[in-house]
Amino acid sequence: MSSSIETLSTMRRAAQRRLLQDRFGARVRITVGSATCENAAGAGAVHARFQELIADKGLRDVSIGRVGCTGKCDMEPIVTVISPGMIPTKYIRMTPERVDRVVDSHVVGGKEVAEWSLRHITTRRAARRVIGVCGGAQCLKRGAISLEAAFQSAIERHGVADQVTVVASACQGLCDAGPVAFVYPDDVMYQGVTSAAAERIVREHIVGRRPCEDLVWTGERLANRFLPVFGDVHFFGKQFRLTLRNCGIIDPESLDEYLVVRGYEAVAGVLTRMTPQDVVNAITRSGLRGRGGGGFPTGVKWNFAAAQKSAEKYIICNADEGDPGAFMDRSTIEGDPHTILEGMMIAGYAIGAHQGYVYIRAEYPLAIQRLEKAIADARGAGILGPNVLGSGWNFDIEIRLGAGAFVCGEETALIESIEGRRGMPRPRPPYPAVSGLWGKPTVINNVETLANIPVILLDGPEWFASIGTEKSKGTKVFALAGNVNNTGLVEVPMGTTLREVVYEVGGGIRNGRAFKAVQTGGPAGGCLPASALDTPVDYDSLAAAGSIMGSGGMIVMDESACMVDVARFFLEFTQDESCGKCTPCREGTKRMLEILTRICAGQGQEGDVEKLLRLADTVKKTSLCGLGQAAPNPVISTITHFRAEYDAHVREKRCPARVCRNLLRYVIVAERCVGCGACRRKCPVACIAGKPKEPHVIDAARCIRCGQCFEVCKFNAVERN
Amino acid sequence: MIQERSGLTRDDAPALPPEVEQFVKEVAERPHPESYLIAVLHRLQNSVGYLSREHLNAVSVRMKIPAAKVTGVATFYHFFTFTPRGRHRLSICMGTACFVRGAGAVLARLQEMLGIGVGGTTADGLFSLEVARCVGACALAPVLIVNEKVYANVKPEDVPRILEEYGFDRGAKRK
Numbered sequence: 001m002s003s004s005i006e007t008l009s010t011m012r013r014a015a016q017r018r019l020l021q022d023r024f025g026a027r028v029r030i031t032v033g034s035a036t037c038e039n040a041a042g043a044g045a046v047h048a049r050f051q052e053l054i055a056d057k058g059l060r061d062v063s064i065g066r067v068g069c070t071g072k073c074d075m076e077p078i079v080t081v082i083s084p085g086m087i088p089t090k091y092i093r094m095t096p097e098r099v100d101r102v103v104d105s106h107v108v109g110g111k112e113v114a115e116w117s118l119r120h121i122t123t124r125r126a127a128r129r130v131i132g133v134c135g136g137a138q139c140l141k142r143g144a145i146s147l148e149a150a151f152q153s154a155i156e157r158h159g160v161a162d163q164v165t166v167v168a169s170a171c172q173g174l175c176d177a178g179p180v181a182f183v184y185p186d187d188v189m190y191q192g193v194t195s196a197a198a199e200r201i202v203r204e205h206i207v208g209r210r211p212c213e214d215l216v217w218t219g220e221r222l223a224n225r226f227l228p229v230f231g232d233v234h235f236f237g238k239q240f241r242l243t244l245r246n247c248g249i250i251d252p253e254s255l256d257e258y259l260v261v262r263g264y265e266a267v268a269g270v271l272t273r274m275t276p277q278d279v280v281n282a283i284t285r286s287g288l289r290g291r292g293g294g295g296f297p298t299g300v301k302w303n304f305a306a307a308q309k310s311a312e313k314y315i316i317c318n319a320d321e322g323d324p325g326a327f328m329d330r331s332t333i334e335g336d337p338h339t340i341l342e343g344m345m346i347a348g349y350a351i352g353a354h355q356g357y358v359y360i361r362a363e364y365p366l367a368i369q370r371l372e373k374a375i376a377d378a379r380g381a382g383i384l385g386p387n388v389l390g391s392g393w394n395f396d397i398e399i400r401l402g403a404g405a406f407v408c409g410e411e412t413a414l415i416e417s418i419e420g421r422r423g424m425p426r427p428r429p430p431y432p433a434v435s436g437l438w439g440k441p442t443v444i445n446n447v448e449t450l451a452n453i454p455v456i457l458l459d460g461p462e463w464f465a466s467i468g469t470e471k472s473k474g475t476k477v478f479a480l481a482g483n484v485n486n487t488g489l490v491e492v493p494m495g496t497t498l499r500e501v502v503y504e505v506g507g508g509i510r511n512g513r514a515f516k517a518v519q520t521g522g523p524a525g526g527c528l529p530a531s532a533l534d535t536p537v538d539y540d541s542l543a544a545a546g547s548i549m550g551s552g553g554m555i556v557m558d559e560s561a562c563m564v565d566v567a568r569f570f571l572e573f574t575q576d577e578s579c580g581k582c583t584p585c586r587e588g589t590k591r592m593l594e595i596l597t598r599i600c601a602g603q604g605q606e607g608d609v610e611k612l613l614r615l616a617d618t619v620k621k622t623s624l625c626g627l628g629q630a631a632p633n634p635v636i637s638t639i640t641h642f643r644a645e646y647d648a649h650v651r652e653k654r655c656p657a658r659v660c661r662n663l664l665r666y667v668i669v670a671e672r673c674v675g676c677g678a679c680r681r682k683c684p685v686a687c688i689a690g691k692p693k694e695p696h697v698i699d700a701a702r703c704i705r706c707g708q709c710f711e712v713c714k715f716n717a718v719e720r721n
Numbered sequence: 722m723i724q725e726r727s728g729l730t731r732d733d734a735p736a737l738p739p740e741v742e743q744f745v746k747e748v749a750e751r752p753h754p755e756s757y758l759i760a761v762l763h764r765l766q767n768s769v770g771y772l773s774r775e776h777l778n779a780v781s782v783r784m785k786i787p788a789a790k791v792t793g794v795a796t797f798y799h800f801f802t803f804t805p806r807g808r809h810r811l812s813i814c815m816g817t818a819c820f821v822r823g824a825g826a827v828l829a830r831l832q833e834m835l836g837i838g839v840g841g842t843t844a845d846g847l848f849s850l851e852v853a854r855c856v857g858a859c860a861l862a863p864v865l866i867v868n869e870k871v872y873a874n875v876k877p878e879d880v881p882r883i884l885e886e887y888g889f890d891r892g893a894k895r896k
C-alpha cells in the first residue's frame with residue numbers, strides 16, 4: 001500500500017499535467033479577479049466580455065480563468081495578462097469597454113496598454129525603482145545579510161542613488177532559490193544573488209534597463225507564493241502574505257490548482273508521519289493564537305479536546321464573521337477554500353474528530369458556493385470522506401448556514417445554532433472542548449486560524465514562530481477600510497505598527513484630510529487616536545492601548561467622523577444583536593444607546609458621560625457572554641480619547657465633525673446668494689423664502705436639516721455649521 | 722389571517738414547495754434531523770420569498786418540532802422575514818466602512834423619499850428597504866444594492882436618480 005504522501009504526489013503530478021495541457025499550454029493566459037468585492041466592482045461583466053471576444057475572434061491559444069481577491073479592493077476589477085516574453089501585466093479598474101482594447105493591443109498584438117496597467121500607474125507615482133532584498137531567515141542564512149550593502153555600494157559606484165532605493169523585504173517564499181532579490185516596478189525576481197550579481201543587476205538592469213536574464217528566477221511559476229502579487233510595493237511592501245498566500249493567485253474553484261501549490265501536502269504528511277499528539281505539539285510550539293478575536297492559544301485548545309475520551313468529537317470552523325465592517329474570512333474562503341478544508345482535516349486528526357462543520361453566514365453566497373464545490377471536489381478525489389488519501393482515516397465536512405445573528409459567532413451560541421435552536425450563549429464551563437456539539441468534545445476555530453495550519457506544518461512551527469512578536473506569532477489579516485487611500489485586505493506580520501498599516505500599506509488618508517482615529521475589533525473594540533499610532537499590532541499591545549486585536553476589521557477615520565456618532569453606531573449594533581438572555585446586556589445596552597442617541601440629537605445633559613461610564617462598567621462586569629462584556633468598549637474608548645467631542649455635544653450642542661444632524665444649522669450667506677431659487681424649490685418643507693434674484697433666507701425653526709439646500713446651491717451660499 | 726396555530730395535522734397543513742418537502746425527507750434520515758430546522762427555513766424563504774405562518778406550521782408538522790419552537794427560531798434570526806418584500810429590494814450597507822463614509826445620510830434620504838422605515842415596503846409594493854452589513858465592497862463605500870445591482874460611492878443627492886431608475890414617481894409622492 002502506498003502512503004498518503006505518495007497518493008498525493010501521484011495526484012499532484014496528474015493535476016500538473018492537466019493544467020499544463022489545458023491552461024498553461026496556452027500562449028496567453030488571462031485571469032480575472034472574482035470575489036464578492038470584485039463582482040461588486042463589475043468583474044462579472046469584464047469576464048464575460050473577454051470570453052465573448054475570445055470566442056468571436058477565434059483565439060484558441062488564449063485561456064481565461066478566475067482568481068480570488070488579491071486584496072486591493074480600490075483597484076478592482078483587476079485583470080492579469082500573462083503572455084510569453086513579457087512581464088505579467090495587471091490591469092486595474094477594468095470595464096467591459098476597456099476589454100476590447102486590451103484584447104486587440106495586448107492579447108493579439110503583444111503590446112501592453114500601458115495607461116491602464118498597475119505598473120504604469122504606480123511607476124508614475126513612484127519615480128524610483130526599488131530593489132527588494134529578501135530578509136527572510138533562509139535568504140539571510142544563505143548570504144543575503146551582506147547583500148543590501150553590496151547593492152548600496154554598487155548604486156553609489158554607478159551614481160544612480162537618485163533612481164533606486166534598496167529595501168529589505170519580507171520572505172518571498174522562494175527560500176530554495178535564495179538569496180532572492182526583486183526589482184520593482186519591473187516585477188523581475190533574481191535568484192541566487194551574490195555580491196557580484198548585485199553589481200551586475202545595478203549595472204545592467206538599473207543603468208542599462210536590461211534584466212540580467214541568466215540570473216532571473218526560474219522556479220515554476222505556480223510553486224511560488226508571493227511573486228505574482230508584489231506588483232505594488234506601496235500596498236504590499238510591508239505585507240507578508242501567509243494566510244492569504246493563494247488568494248488572488250490560484251483559481252479557487254480548481255482543486256488541480258490547489259494541488260499544484262502544495263495543496264493537501266500538509267495533511268498527507270501528517271497522516272503519513274505524525275501522531276495526533278505530534279500535531280498538537282507542533283501547533284503548540286508554533287505559538288499560534290486564535291484569530292477569531294479571543295487570541296486563545298490554538299495548541300492548548302486542541303490539547304484539551306484531544307485529551308477527552310470520546311468516540312465522537314467535532315471540529316467547527318467559525319465563518320460567521322459578525323463584525324459589520326470586516327470581510328477577511330469571506331475573502332479567504334472565496335479565494336482559497338481548500339486551505340480551510342485542509343486546516344480542518346489536520347485539526348480533526350489532531351483531536352480525534354471524524355466530522356467537521358463550517359458554520360458560515362448566509363449572507364456570503366459566493367463563499368458558500370465555493371466551499372460546496374471544494375468539498376465536493378475533495379470528496380471526489382478521495383481527499384475527504386472514508387479512507388482519506390488511502391490512510392484508512394475517515395473525515396468529512398458539512399456546511400451549516402447562519403441566519404444573521406451576530407451572537408452566533410460566540411462559540412456556545414454557534415453550537416446551539418448548529419443544533420437547530422435559537423443562538424443563545426451557554427455559561428462556560430463546560431468549555432466546548434469538553435462538552436460541545438451534541439455534548440461531545442468540540443474544537444471551534446476561526447477561518448484564519450485554520451488557514452495558518454497547513455503552512456505551519458509545511459514550513460515548520462519554528463519558522464512560523466520566528467515571525468511576529470514574542471507573544472503574538474505569525475501574521476494578521478486586516479480588512480482595511482474607511483477613509484484611507486488603499487482599501488482592501490492586508491496581511492502584516494504581528495508587531496507591525498498601526499502607523500505602518502495606515503500610512504505605508506493603506507497609503508494614508510484620502511482627500512488630503514487629517515487622520516482622526518483607527519478602529520479595530522469592530523463592535524467589541526475601540527477607537528485609537530493619533531497618539532496611539534505607534535502601537536504595534538499584537539494582542540497585548542492593542543489591549544494595553546485600549547482596543548483589541550479583534551478578528552481583523554480596521555476602519556480608519558478622518559476628521560469628518562464624529563466619535564460620539566461612531567460610539568452610537570456600534571452600540572446600536574450590539575443592542576440590536578443582544579440575544580436578551582441576561583439583563584445587564586439587554587437593558588444596559590439599551591440605556592446606553594438611549595443616552596448616546598440623546599447626545600447626538602442635541603439633548604445631552606450634564607452628567608450623561610459619567611452615567612455612560614457607570615453603565616459601561618456594570619455591563620462589562622456582569623454580562624454572560626463576550627457580546628455584552630465587550631459592548632461598552634467603543635463607548636469607553638471614545639470617551640477616553642475624545643472626551644472634548646462629547647463635551648461639545650452635551651454643553652455647546654455642537655457636533656465638531658458636522659455629522660449629527662440635529663446639531664447642524666443651515667444658513668444662507670446673503671452676500672453669496674444670487675437668488676437663483678434652486679434651494680427654495682428643493683426644500684422638502686418649504687422653509688426657504690426669497691424673491692428671484694434676491695438673497696434667500698432659511699426659517700431655522702421649520703428646517704428639518706435634510707441638507708438638500710446645501711447640496712443644491714451652486715454658489716456655496718448655504719453654510720452648514 | 723390564520724386562526725389556529727396548534728391543532729394542525731399532517732392533512733390540513735399546507736403543502737411546502739416540492740424542493741423543501743424533498744429536503745425535509747432527506748434530512749429525516751440523517752443523524753440529528755431537528756438540527757436542520759434553520760436549513761429548512763433557508764430553503765423555504767429562498768423558494769417563497771418570505772416565511773408565512775402557514776408554511777411555518779407546515780414545517781412544524783413535517784419536522785415534528787413544536788410550532789412555538791419553529792416560530793421562536795425563525796424570529797430569532799434577522800435573516801428571516803415574515804412579510805413579502807417589494808418588487809425592488811433596496812439594501813443600503815450600514816457596515817462600519819459605509820457608515821464612516823456617510824451611509825447614514827443616504828439611508829435618511831431614502832427613508833424621507835420613500836416614506837418608509839427600515840424593513841418597510843411602500844404602499845404600492847414597489848420598494849422595500851433593508852439595511853445590510855458589510856457587503857464586502859468597502860472600497861466603494863457607501864454602497865447601495867438594488868435587487869442585484871451595486872451602486873458605489875452613493876451620496877444623498879444620488880438617491881432620487883437611482884429611485885427613478887426603478888419607476889419612482891416623485892410628483893406622485895409629493896401630492
Ligand SMILES: Cc1cc2nc3c(=O)[nH]c(=O)nc-3n(C[C@H](O)[C@H](O)[C@H](O)COP(=O)(O)O)c2cc1C
Pocket residue numbers: 289290291292293294295296298318319320321322323406407408409410411412444445446447449450551625626627
Ligand atoms: C459576540 C461574539 C461574536 C463572535 N464572533 C465571531 C466570529 O464571527 N468569528 C469567529 O471566528 N469568532 C467569533 N467569536 C469568537 C468565538 O467565540 C471563538 O472564540 C472563536 O471562534 C474561536 O476560534 P479561534 O480560537 O480560532 O479564534 C465571537 C465571540 C463573541 C463573544
Ligand code: SF4
Pocket residue numbers: 407424425577578579580581582583585586623624625626627628629
Ligand atoms: S451578554 Fe448579551 S448576547 Fe451574551 S448572553 Fe447575555 S444577553 Fe445574550
Ligand code: SF4
Pocket residue numbers: 668672673674675676677678679680695696712713714715716717718
Ligand atoms: S441655491 Fe444658493 S444661490 Fe440659489 S437661492 Fe439658494 S442659496 Fe441662493
Ligand code: SF4
Pocket residue numbers: 666679682683684685686687688698699702703704705706707708709710
Ligand atoms: S436643510 Fe432641508 S429643510 Fe432645511 S432649509 Fe435646507 S432644504 Fe430646507
Ligand code: FES
Pocket residue numbers: 324325326814815816817818819820854855856857858859860862863864
Ligand atoms: S461596510 Fe459597506 S461594503 Fe463594507
